[in-house]
Amino acid sequence: MASVLSLTALFRRPLNAGLSFPARRAASQFSPQHWPIGLISRGISGVLRLTPPPPPPPPDEVDENVTAVLADRSQPETGIAYFEQYIDHDYPEFGRFSQTYWYNATYWKGPGSPIILFTPGEVAAAGDTGYLTDATITGLIAREVGGAVLLVEHRYWRNSTPYVGQTTKNLQFLNLDQSFADFVHFARTVELPSDQNGTSNAENTPWIWSGGSYSGALGTWVESLAPGTFWATHSSSGPVQAIYDYWQYFYPIQDRDVRPDSFRP
Numbered sequence: 001m002a003s004v005l006s007l008t009a010l011f012r013r014p015l016n017a018g019l020s021f022p023a024r025r026a027a028s029q030f031s032p033q034h035w036p037i038g039l040i041s042r043g044i045s046g047v048l049r050l051t052p053p054p055p056p057p058p059p060d061e062v063d064e065n066v067t068a069v070l071a072d073r074s075q076p077e078t079g080i081a082y083f084e085q086y087i088d089h090d091y092p093e094f095g096r097f098s099q100t101y102w103y104n105a106t107y108w109k110g111p112g113s114p115i116i117l118f119t120p121g122e123v124a125a126a127g128d129t130g131y132l133t134d135a136t137i138t139g140l141i142a143r144e145v146g147g148a149v150l151l152v153e154h155r156y157w158r159n160s161t162p163y164v165g166q167t168t169k170n171l172q173f174l175n176l177d178q179s180f181a182d183f184v185h186f187a188r189t190v191e192l193p194s195d196q197n198g199t200s201n202a203e204n205t206p207w208i209w210s211g212g213s214y215s216g217a218l219g220t221w222v223e224s225l226a227p228g229t230f231w232a233t234h235s236s237s238g239p240v241q242a243i244y245d246y247w248q249y250f251y252p253i254q255d256r257d258v259r260p261d262s263f264r265p
Helices: 003-011 021-028 037-048 062-071 124-130 137-145 175-187 216-224 247-257
Strands: 079-088 096-104 114-119 149-154 207-212 232-236
Touching: 003 149, 021 124, 062 247, 079 175, 096 124, 096 175, 114 137, 114 175, 137 149, 137 207, 175 216, 216 232
Parallel strands: 114 149, 114 207, 207 232
Antiparallel strands: 079 096, 096 149
């Protein structure tokens, strides 16, 4: 799986790898380890005295009647299902685990109609069933294109985990390579409850990825390393460039939010 291995390589490239030696040396002089200890301590104490920001507004709530319909097993167009996912995509014979997903085919116009996939990423998915409705962008897309919405839980969250105990040995399969492969394999091979003939997987139907933050970045990596799996990708605030020890993050604070004379004795 050469394409998958290239995903890991994205995180091994030093931030200043493309700079000449003089440029790297100049950049390193602005690294926090070169700052005077007194400067750092006074800066930290000054930050701690700042008034904390106001709390963020509460998230939009989905009507209880809507979520009740999604949980109603008598409604054939909505529900919860399980996909037998590989534990290790490099060695499929190693075994499988049940990956949980929720579906809403209220707007689905039948085989060949689009499928919109959303994963919350680094959180259990049970609390995000609102993304199956048209109170959110995924449901709005489904309504506009006559598609079905899938909410797929990321591996190692809630019930979608190969192991109960979180030991080092058990957690070895929680990595980007395996997570990336999960969604490619799911999209290409899943047999949806509303269409068990396999005619609605990504090999035969346009699939649309939607995600934010980590799951938004994951969608762009899927498009980069397995192009064509998804017909379109909606990535909201996806941090597509992972940088190790990203000390430049503090440049705006250093340049704009701190007065030089505040560090004087």
